Amino acid sequence: MTLLFCSSSDNANVWRAEIAKRLPGLEMRVWPDVGDPADIRMALVWKPPAGMLASLPNLSLIVSLGAGVEPLLEDPTLPDVPLVRMVSDGLTLDMAGYIAFQVLRWHRQMDDYAALQAQARWEPLDHGPASAVTVGILGLGELGTAAARTLRTMDYRVLGWSRSPKQVEGVESFSGPDGLAAMLAQTNTLVCLLPLTPDTQGILNAALFAALPAGAVVVNAARGRHLVEADLLAALDSGHLRGASLDVTVTEPLPPEHPFWRHPKIRITPHVAAVTHPSLSAAQVAEAVRAFRAGEPLPNLVDRKRGY
Numbered sequence: 001m002t003l004l005f006c007s008s009s010d011n012a013n014v015w016r017a018e019i020a021k022r023l024p025g026l027e028m029r030v031w032p033d034v035g036d037p038a039d040i041r042m043a044l045v046w047k048p049p050a051g052m053l054a055s056l057p058n059l060s061l062i063v064s065l066g067a068g069v070e071p072l073l074e075d076p077t078l079p080d081v082p083l084v085r086m087v088s089d090g091l092t093l094d095m096a097g098y099i100a101f102q103v104l105r106w107h108r109q110m111d112d113y114a115a116l117q118a119q120a121r122w123e124p125l126d127h128g129p130a131s132a133v134t135v136g137i138l139g140l141g142e143l144g145t146a147a148a149r150t151l152r153t154m155d156y157r158v159l160g161w162s163r164s165p166k167q168v169e170g171v172e173s174f175s176g177p178d179g180l181a182a183m184l185a186q187t188n189t190l191v192c193l194l195p196l197t198p199d200t201q202g203i204l205n206a207a208l209f210a211a212l213p214a215g216a217v218v219v220n221a222a223r224g225r226h227l228v229e230a231d232l233l234a235a236l237d238s239g240h241l242r243g244a245s246l247d248v249t250v251t252e253p254l255p256p257e258h259p260f261w262r263h264p265k266i267r268i269t270p271h272v273a274a275v276t277h278p279s280l281s282a283a284q285v286a287e288a289v290r291a292f293r294a295g296e297p298l299p300n301l302v303d304r305k306r307g308y
């Protein structure tokens, strides 16, 4: 059984070495050196060229190097074979750390201190306790739950919104449109960790911002298309929102002329909130391959109808 690796943003040699440690003897080819396409039974991919997977006649398993699978599901030629997504400690810890950092950055006014330092001004600013800050998380799945737990250890009040109600210790769970409205009304820092689906695209829009209390902050670490960018600019410029941290944007890389780069209330990172570290994630790939070969149920299988 041959595995085809295809990603322009992951190091194939590092992955080869990590996979060889766990699956000795497994042949791995690296796209575009496919050899005979009929040999390929499994593919390990991040954003493969549209139609590439459909060109492999015996493909029986797709493993996504990313947690979010909309780049695959949006390819109309995607073969109808099991699709496993990435769920690993590396991604989860990365994301929990990124969200904690962004919540602290706005709560503890770190950008204001950077501006004061630039003027050599030693000027303590008021900040309330973490318990006085309510963080609302859109998406209480693998990443949202990990972020919620980390924030709880720091004493932030944490609310979470998901399709189905959840039980996470110390976290109030909301679902449905009424639940969303109830959560937003109490949220000082809104974090988006939803998958991108037809239901969630554009969810960060003018109506949602208006439902947040004045002075709220938005953190988007999910996908750029969750956000209506013009609506964010309007909500920041009107003074309703205090700031935004964006790890993802509609167009990536963010074009140099985009207004987000120079906006005083926006902080940008280049889609690095959580990364699939080979050393921490190869075990999950190996487990998917093992289960596939053994004919056992596959871990972290994507529900294509649901879209995540």
Ligand code: NAP
Pocket: 067, 068, 069, 091, 138, 139, 140, 141, 142, 143, 144, 161, 162, 163, 164, 165, 193, 194, 195, 196, 197, 199, 200, 221, 222, 223, 247, 248, 271, 272, 273, 274, 275, 308
């Ligand atoms: P996940 O485990 O599938 O969790 C998704 C959560 O969103 C679940 O709680 C789900 O509710 C909820 N949800 C989905 N559709 C919803 C809807 N229409 N209304 C309300 N809630 C909805 O996903 P994950 O592993 O946490 O990853 C989340 C996303 O993070 C990924 O899809 C990806 O886009 C993004 N991501 C970004 C980076 C980065 O570096 N920026 C890295 C990794 C992932 P139920 O539990 O009720 O189904």
Ligand code: GLV
Pocket: 065, 066, 067, 068, 069, 086, 274, 276
């Ligand atoms: C990264 O964005 C991922 O989906 O893993």
